[in-house]
Amino acid sequence: MPQPNISDSYAELIPGKPIPQHIGIIMDGNGRWAKSRGLPRAAGHRAGTKNIRRLLEEAVRIGVKVLTIYAFSTENWGRPRAEVGHLMRLISQSIRNELDELHANGVQIRHSGRLAGVEPALAKQIQSAIERTKENDTIVLNVAFNYGGRAEIVDAIKNLIQDGIALDDVSEELVSRYLYTAGLPDPDIIVRTGGEYRLSNFLTWQAAYAEYYATPTYWPDFDEAALREAIAVFQGRDRRYGLVR
Numbered sequence: 001m002p003q004p005n006i007s008d009s010y011a012e013l014i015p016g017k018p019i020p021q022h023i024g025i026i027m028d029g030n031g032r033w034a035k036s037r038g039l040p041r042a043a044g045h046r047a048g049t050k051n052i053r054r055l056l057e058e059a060v061r062i063g064v065k066v067l068t069i070y071a072f073s074t075e076n077w078g079r080p081r082a083e084v085g086h087l088m089r090l091i092s093q094s095i096r097n098e099l100d101e102l103h104a105n106g107v108q109i110r111h112s113g114r115l116a117g118v119e120p121a122l123a124k125q126i127q128s129a130i131e132r133t134k135e136n137d138t139i140v141l142n143v144a145f146n147y148g149g150r151a152e153i154v155d156a157i158k159n160l161i162q163d164g165i166a167l168d169d170v171s172e173e174l175v176s177r178y179l180y181t182a183g184l185p186d187p188d189i190i191v192r193t194g195g196e197y198r199l200s201n202f203l204t205w206q207a208a209y210a211e212y213y214a215t216p217t218y219w220p221d222f223d224e225a226a227l228r229e230a231i232a233v234f235q236g237r238d239r240r241y242g243l244v245r
Contacts, residue, residue, distance in 0.1 A: 022185045
């Protein structure tokens with residue numbers, strides 16, 4: 001994976017404007033991508049998984065520090081059993097095939113979501129990847145797997161109660177420290193591929209003031225140029241956080 005440097009990628013960005021430090025991506029459209037090519041849905045998921053690497057590399061070149069990808073939601077368990085099984089195998093295979101190189105290039109793996117209910121061998125793989133890469137600092141790849149924004153908030157509340165936090169001590173900052181993403185900055189922009197216009201329970205708390213960017217491009221076709229275009233749109237936004245300039 002290339003290290004961060006000045007590259008031609010910057011040509012399409014707006015000079016002097018900030019680069020988003022945290023990008024969240026809802027990787028939608030794998031199944032429709034496959035259908036449009038007369039392929040089974042599984043082929044779309046495989047293509048979508050392969051696409052993560054090139055977008056991660058481009059994010060490093062541009063200077064993004066955190067990339068959160070929506071890999072599998074708490075609602076996705078309701079999909080056909082064969083499809084869910086294929087997705088679990090893809091995730092396991094990706095860890096086996098990619099971890100060594102990701103680690104060598106300074107990628108820190110994080111997980112947002114619940115491991116309870118995940119097949120033990122896969123849960124162990126995920127925990128091992130997190131532990132192995134925890135000191136890396138080139139970029140954080142935060143994988144939202146078995147993730148739901150509402151479930152995250154519920155888990156945070158349960159842990160606050162379990163820790164005996166006094167009512168008067170509860171604040172937005174404290175709640176943020178109890179979320180799966182504790183220690184990470186809130187996303188600057190949420191990108192959704194596949195043409196839909198909803199967050200689908202993704203980073204419900206953290207995305208309160210994120211910019212939103214939707215594209216009809218299916219995830220397997222969302223390439224480096226598409227990422228730069230999304231960032232250029234972000235750079236053109238006026239982020240006021242509820243205030244007046």
